[in-house]
Amino acid sequence: MKMTMKEIAKLANVSQPTVSRVINGNPNVDKALAKRVMKVIEESNYTVNRAAQTLKNSQSYLIGVSFSDLSNPYFIEVLNALEEATRKEGYNIIIHNSAFNPLQEWQNIQNFMSRQVDGILMIPTSDYNMDRFKDLNVPMVITTQIKDGFDSVSVDHDEGVRLIADHLISEGHRKIGYIGPPVDFKLDSLRAALYDNGIPLDESRIIPLTSNEQSTYAIHEDIKNFIKDKDSFDCSAVFCYNDVTALEFIRLQDELEVNPFAEDLAIVGFDDTMLSKIFQISSVHQPIQEMTEIAFKLLLSRIENPEKAKTKIELPPKLIVRKSSIK
């Protein structure tokens, strides 16, 4: 049987608003009376009805979190950090996975709106919905990516890629390839970094991942398709745009009957997830906990002050060098 303030009030012989005052720690309540009410509450397993509070206060203490993908272990670490950070501030998270589907993503946002969330933390699938996000009437912070015109928090991807380029070059590599989406910010960074070092990226060294559903299966297939009929691939090092890809690439090589890649191919990933730690893959570390907390705090400050100018925060990356890229 679910208790309400009204029933507590009856049991304690006070009015219902008095119960409300006691629960909310209003100081203008007689001590003895407050104690009596508290006693009744404790004996009754009453919990406040947050739906009623939400309706009354137009504030839900609910944050909607939209993930682009819940199969990449990287996002799990984000979720883990987020659950803790929000809980400590009295917020709850309601989560959705868009699974790289922008239509799904938009529906999820609508759902968040109807749930009266106070704010949305967004890990976007793509730029597809960005315009719609602009005139949402609820605060939104984008994280793991930087987007113009939005509050956004991310590691500095460009700098991360430069760290990789510098590392590979200092290891003596000149023939550096890339595996990832053919249109991608990190690929642009790689191009720029290599160009700046006088060894422009050869477009033939790009192994494109074109499937939209970025399942590990799709990664496998995309790479296989690319190297089909090739019996050599002129690279001494490859940058994989994330750890999952790096790992799938390594696994694929074990399966290949004809392996067009160099025996001692250097491989670098991105995100420094448990995958790269376990597999000794060099990778760019992201300060996930810090990033998540900053994103959440930024969202809170935005909830308090919707008019503040948009903030972009880029955190410094760190390259963790492991066996996969040293001789």
Add this chain to the structure above:
Amino acid sequence: MKMTMKEIAKLANVSQPTVSRVINGNPNVDKALAKRVMKVIEESNYTVNRAAQTLKNSQSYLIGVSFSDLSNPYFIEVLNALEEATRKEGYNIIIHNSAFNPLQEWQNIQNFMSRQVDGILMIPTSDYNMDRFKDLNVPMVITTQIKDGFDSVSVDHDEGVRLIADHLISEGHRKIGYIGPPVDFKLDSLRAALYDNGIPLDESRIIPLTSNEQSTYAIHEDIKNFIKDKDSFDCSAVFCYNDVTALEFIRLQDELEVNPFAEDLAIVGFDDTMLSKIFQISSVHQPIQEMTEIAFKLLLSRIENPEKAKTKIELPPKLIVRKSSIK
């Protein structure tokens, strides 16, 4: 500016309850009028206020999901499947991580209650709160474990362990060890299975994980502590109670200066997560998607009919044999 039915009503020149009827597809509304109202709604980015609905209907379409641990990739797969299953039925999930802390777990449950969740999906940290769970006034289904007196859905762990025992024995192993908590259902199963095969488990072959916080770091330390001063460990095969442990065990051996374990030690894990797939570790597969859907459906049926007798569902496990346990 957040729209309400009242405002839609004014714009469409009807009463507010009529707007409600149109939105909820009540058939007793004049077609033309309904069309007019729909048009206004579409032009206005109105979304229904679920907090108000929850208050009015005493039903939130919210499911609380409590995880014992969000760092084990196994639970991520559960979460992924759950998000999809619940969304398709019009439910939202609000999640909490107990991080193996029963006190935190109980607080999380209280929080779920105040959020007016329709039901709770529970992955328990321990038996600590079970009594409290019994007289919760909201439906609860326990998953990934079977518990007496509760609706629960899980893979048949006992059968899974028997598959492992049979496999190892048929591979010729007689000296079989265990790594995991020293008080554990799977350990009991192993004892029974080996006993039934006439090769009782030697208690000296149990490497106990005793730290309560089951971080990978703790696993490392526990194993290290155990083998300290030992220069041999009389086992030809080891069953690790989950994949994370199996993997940590394998990694640890790489680090050891003195490795007391046999060169060709067979290793088997449990859960068949991405870790065992990637690392070619034999493991017991859990049909996570199926299990999750069944648990959720069971919860829904319990929400509809709270009086039904408790149901325990054990799904058949499947042993996936990989390189780690064959010669």
Add this chain to the structure above:
DNA sequence: CTGAAAGCGCTAACAA
């Protein structure tokens, strides 16, 4: 077929 009225559980302004 449509509107008026009540009430879900809570908070806050006001009165006493």
Add this chain to the structure above:
DNA sequence: TTGTTAGCGCTTTCAG
């Protein structure tokens, strides 16, 4: 210090 009253946005009788 406490109680009375109103109202958040919605659904559901009940009249008309």
